[in-house]
Amino acid sequence: MTNQYSTATYDAIGERFEAFTDTASQRAVETKTFFHMVGDVKDKSVLDLACGFGYFGRELYHQGASKVVGVDISASMIDLARQESLRNQESIEYHVSDICHLGTLGKFDLITAAWLFNYAESPAQLDQMFQVAANNLAPGGRLVAYTVEPTFQLQRGNFTKYGVHVLTEDAHEGGFRHHAEFVTEPPSAFTFHRWSRERYELAIMKAGFSRLQWQKPIISPAERAKHPNGYWDDFERNCLQTGLICTL
């Protein structure tokens, strides 16, 4: 059943998520870290899981990826992605699907998944998502993900000034379920899940990946210079985000 906090709320959030990415300071750190992890995509095929309005896939297309396919569970987000790609004459394929039930679209050199795994509502779904990623990767291919940092704790401080206001934190199936809002006008309610590093690593191993590496968010000197001294202290002390690279 869906409610205002359901993970399917992106149909309701729609363009407000794009507005969030334009204003939230955490997004600049996310994108910097994400492209650092991805590296050179020239002539690589890319599958962008939980592509939303298509931002990362479209960027990688312009960086020279040979093929880009985006998938998202939200028909509204895929509509936005399609419109944007049409406007920019980008030859990108989009599908509406729950990643847990995606099946195999091909064998891609690179899979990206920015903010997918934190929408796994149970350890079983986390396993399914990593298995789908592994099934769609070519041998030696990489999965580059961005997700909720396992060690975040609401009692240690909020993330509001960086763009996400966390409202609740409840134990859930061995991890935590959080209700939160993107700091948009009006606020956009959503639910995310926080799984332990160990639970991620188990799902990654079970899916058949041979290596994994956690990547701390990178705050560039330029990003630091945009804000008063100490602005990023809370971000670094109780971070809500992390990068993750898995190699098949």
Ligand SMILES: C[S@@+](CC[C@H](N)C(=O)[O-])C[C@H]1O[C@@H](n2cnc3c(N)ncnc32)[C@H](O)[C@@H]1O
């Ligand atoms: C925070 S947005 C991120 C979008 C995009 N990756 C970006 O960073 O710009 C999260 C996206 O995950 C999608 N999503 C959540 N659960 C999903 C699932 N089970 N399968 C596919 N997409 C999912 C949502 O619809 C939403 O578009």
